[in-house]
Structure formats: structure tokens, C-alpha cells
Amino acid sequence: MHSQVIAKQELAAFVENLLRQGEVVGVRRKDGKYVFDKIGSPGELCLDYDVTVLSPKEYFLPQREAFLKFELAEAIKAEPITQAQRRIILGVHPYDIKAIQLMDAVFSKDNPDPNYFRKREAATIIGVDCLNPSPHAFCASVGTATAESGFDLLLTDIGAEYVVAIGSAKGEELLQKHAKTRDASDGDLSKGKTARDEAARKYQLSAPVSLDQIPRLLEENYDHPLWEELAQKCLSCGSCTMVCPTCVCFDVQEDVALTLTTGERYRQWDSCLLEDFAKVATGENFRQHRSTRLRHRYFRKGKYMMERFGIQGCVGCGRCITACLAEIASPVDTYSRLKGGS
Amino acid sequence: MKPKVAFFDFTGCEGCQLEAINFEQELLDIISAVDIVNFREAMTERSDDYDIAFIDGAISTERDIARIKEIRGRAKILVPIGACACIGGINCLKNFYSMDEALKIVYGDDAKYYDTIPARPIDAVVPVEHYVRGCPMTQSEFLKVVKALLQGKRPDIPNYPVCVECKMAGNVCVFEKGETCLGPVTRAGCGALCVSNGRICWGCRGLVDNPNADSEKEILKKHGLSVEQVLSRFRMFDGYSEVAK
Numbered sequence: 242m243h244s245q246v247i248a249k250q251e252l253a254a255f256v257e258n259l260l261r262q263g264e265v266v267g268v269r270r271k272d273g274k275y276v277f278d279k280i281g282s283p284g285e286l287c288l289d290y291d292v293t294v295l296s297p298k299e300y301f302l303p304q305r306e307a308f309l310k311f312e313l314a315e316a317i318k319a320e321p322i323t324q325a326q327r328r329i330i331l332g333v334h335p336y337d338i339k340a341i342q343l344m345d346a347v348f349s350k351d352n353p354d355p356n357y358f359r360k361r362e363a364a365t366i367i368g369v370d371c372l373n374p375s376p377h378a379f380c381a382s383v384g385t386a387t388a389e390s391g392f393d394l395l396l397t398d399i400g401a402e403y404v405v406a407i408g409s410a411k412g413e414e415l416l417q418k419h420a421k422t423r424d425a426s427d428g429d430l431s432k433g434k435t436a437r438d439e440a441a442r443k444y445q446l447s448a449p450v451s452l453d454q455i456p457r458l459l460e461e462n463y464d465h466p467l468w469e470e471l472a473q474k475c476l477s478c479g480s481c482t483m484v485c486p487t488c489v490c491f492d493v494q495e496d497v498a499l500t501l502t503t504g505e506r507y508r509q510w511d512s513c514l515l516e517d518f519a520k521v522a523t524g525e526n527f528r529q530h531r532s533t534r535l536r537h538r539y540f541r542k543g544k545y546m547m548e549r550f551g552i553q554g555c556v557g558c559g560r561c562i563t564a565c566l567a568e569i570a571s572p573v574d575t576y577s578r579l580k581g582g583s
Numbered sequence: 584m585k586p587k588v589a590f591f592d593f594t595g596c597e598g599c600q601l602e603a604i605n606f607e608q609e610l611l612d613i614i615s616a617v618d619i620v621n622f623r624e625a626m627t628e629r630s631d632d633y634d635i636a637f638i639d640g641a642i643s644t645e646r647d648i649a650r651i652k653e654i655r656g657r658a659k660i661l662v663p664i665g666a667c668a669c670i671g672g673i674n675c676l677k678n679f680y681s682m683d684e685a686l687k688i689v690y691g692d693d694a695k696y697y698d699t700i701p702a703r704p705i706d707a708v709v710p711v712e713h714y715v716r717g718c719p720m721t722q723s724e725f726l727k728v729v730k731a732l733l734q735g736k737r738p739d740i741p742n743y744p745v746c747v748e749c750k751m752a753g754n755v756c757v758f759e760k761g762e763t764c765l766g767p768v769t770r771a772g773c774g775a776l777c778v779s780n781g782r783i784c785w786g787c788r789g790l791v792d793n794p795n796a797d798s799e800k801e802i803l804k805k806h807g808l809s810v811e812q813v814l815s816r817f818r819m820f821d822g823y824s825e826v827a828k
Contacts, residue, residue, distance in 0.1 A: 274755045278753075294753055299753075473797075474795075475798070477795065483750030496730075500616070501734065516792060517742050
């Protein structure tokens, strides 16, 4: 993989060119925070943000997505819907890139999910190194502060220029066609590394145990009183999972027209924190209590994902910590408490 | 055989019936799918023969109690629409006064001509089958309930808080903007309409099934509300519920 360098004023021209190619999603400001959204001009784009409210997950797994349309005639007709808009997603941080790689693993297992992969294939990911992390992030301690793969291009701010790491042939072509760049020198690369190293030291939080110890820590503390204690405060509002870049659970529903002759089947984000998540047709609820739902989230992130996919289910972005009004969703705090008590 | 549908109004602004009339895209489909036989706000014909009764407004007089029981007796399916009918809504603000005091505040010297009882939702008097919540009622939920009834199914109404839809909408949390809201305990289904438009959630759709109201109250207090202010938040729409007491 070789790298290029692009001057900051040239980046705007590059974005202009990308906008002519099709939809460009980037990070912009909203109410004092940052969000991924469609970009209309390079000026709207923000590349030195800390974290976005939602991850770019929605561009691969939309909040609500119809995947089957049907007609209820004499003979029932059904047709799959697999839509994929060509799209460039600009400004994805390494932890979100890692989260997308985790989603790739989840959606390719057993039956590859066509709706997910159509969108994945139609998307170009241009990442940017996170040099000013959110006060709630702990990426440096979980190996997600930087990314070596999972992107088409990755920018690193080195002052007046960006180092552009090329991650795929698609990325390389895009750069060649639409950007004025020069080859990166050893000096440029070393500036990029220095910027990342300095950023790594800015993280205010770090995971209290190493990743490989988390499954065991959880296993030994399945009946720890902490779960009940946290559940007293838990609102079961699902915010921690909605903002999580690695939460991929969805519910499947159908909607029919008033004429009852046509309809669609859709999926929509779901959350294991919600009361009805594990409720089945007879009314039985396998995780009726808040404490069991709350505990499940930690086990899913820390243990089950590791067991099933060999990947830690938390990328340390800290969005759950920010989103949780009850202040009980922090993996850092929870693992510390479990460690202290075990 | 199309189901016969009736609309009735009790204590409220009748805005929920207006929402039913306000369907633009779907109105023709609705009237093709059902026979509307009684709808004072929209038509002159009236019939006491109906299958489904949609009820707008809260119960706030003894006469209301007799009337809703009579409607319940005729309808196979009874569905309160809107906050007043579903949870009592703003009518229940008066429940925190004595009825004499409330009458005097509203009617002054004419208070003697009126009677009133503490306001209550429809299901406090008669059993109901489903709910269409919101102030005014959420139109998409009304359609959902109508479609479910046409199919003989149970409508799938969210039993999760507004936070879910608010996060899905990509909103910056109200609390992060230095304000407070009832989204964490309020039943979703509105698509976080108010927060998405720069306001806060006042809880017009009522509570989820098992709200952690104690935690929500603690959070509101931590964000600067006094105990009285916390209660008055809940009393705005949900004064009839235990959490407002």
C-alpha cells in the first residue's frame, strides 16, 4: 500500500469532483455535535470532529428498510427489494471502520445478507484519522484508534496537507481521476504517524482489562450484584444500542395497504434493552427483567461476539457513554467494577 | 361486509377527529375500506349500529360515564384516540384542584350550572381493545390500527420509549442541549416528532408498559428540575397516572 499527499485546498476540489460522481455523505455539524449526512458542497464537510451522534451504520443497515414487496392476489406474489444507492462516505473514523468490518463478519456468516452487501459494495469509504477523540472514547486501549484496512482511502491531517493512505484499487482510481496529489515521502508518513501517536495519548479513558480477558471477566460475573444495581437506574430506552456502531439487531414487520392487496416486509433497528425484544408469541419473555437485558448487552459485546466471530464487539467509540442519561452504559466503568469485585 | 365505524367525542378539543378528517392521501382508501356511520364533526347522518367506535376526549362528567358505557355496549371494538381518551391528557390537570375550585376558576359565577368529576381516560371506565395515542393522535398509528382491525390482527404498537425513534432520527439528545424531556419513559410511535423539530418530549403518548419513572425523575432532578417541576412535567399529559402523584 503506497500513500499520497493532498493539500488541504486541493481536498475541496476533490470533494467537488466526488459530488459530481453521485451521493456524498460526510460529517457536518448539528446542534453543536456532529452527524453523518448528505453533503452538498465541500464547505459543509467537517473532518476534524470528535465523534458523530450515529455511526455510518445506517448506510448499510438503514433504520427501516423494506426488503420484500408482495401482492395478495389469488396467487400470492412476492419480490425481493435490494436497493443500493452508489455512495461515497467521507470522514469515517478508524473505530467506525472497524465496526463496519465487524458488521461484514456478522452479515456474511451463514447466509450472506444481500441487502447489506449490495450497499457495502456500492459504497466507497474514505476514512480520516481521529486526532481529537471524544472524552468518552477509549479506542487507543482497544486497538481501534487506527485502521490498516477496511477503507478505500484514509486521510491523516498533517497540518497544511493530508496523507492519503490507499486501501483499495477503487480508492486509488478515485484519487487518480479526481484529485491532485503527490507521492508521500518518508517525512510525510512519519508526520502522519506522529499525529496518530499524539492522538492516542489524548484519550481520557481506557479499558481496564485487556480484550482477551473480557470474556472470562464476564463469565465469572454472570451473577454479580452489579447488574441489579445498574438495572435500578436503567431506563430500558435502548439509546446505548441505537448509537452503537456494532449493534445489528433488527425486527421484521409487515405493512399492508388499506386495500389489503399489496404490502411490504421491512426490517427496523431493534434493541436487546427493550422490554419486548425477547418476548415470544405465547407472551413468554426470556429477558423480562431490566437487569438481564442490561447484562445481555455487555455479554453480547464482550463475550458472544468474540466467541462467534473472534472480534471484540465494542470499538470504544464511547457513544453509549454519551447517550446514557442514567450513566450506566459505560463499558469502562462496568468492567472496572467487575474487575474490582472479582 | 365492510365494518361499520363510528366516531364519538368526549372532553377534548376534537383535534383528533380533525386528524382523521385530515388524511389526504389515504382518506378515499379509508372510506372504501370501512363504512363511517356516525361522525358528528364530519357528517350529518347518525346511526347507532356500528362495529368499531373511535373515542376522542376524556371522561369528565357523570353524563360521560353513562354515555361511554352505552357506546361500549354497542361497539364490538372500542378504540380511544388521542391523549385525552388514552391517558386523560391535559384534562387531568384539573384533578390537582378540588372540583369546586376548578369549576370556579373556569366558569366563575356560572359554576353552579355545571357539574364535573375528576377527569379520566376511557379505559378507567370501560375496557378498550386498542389505543391510538398522541396529542393530537398519531395519524400513522391510526392507519396501523385500522389496517390491523381489517386484517383481524393485533396492531403492533411500540412498547419502547421515544428515545429509540429519536436516536434513529439522528437527533442530538435534548439533555445534551441543556434541556430536559420525558422521551426516556414515553411510548414511541410519533417518530420523535417534537424533538426532531427542535422541541422536547412532553409525554403526550403516555408511558411505556414498565417505565423506570424513578430513574427518569432522578435524571430530571440531576438536570436542574425541582421535585415540583418534575411532577408538573408528568402532569402535563399524564396526570391520571401514578407517576404524576
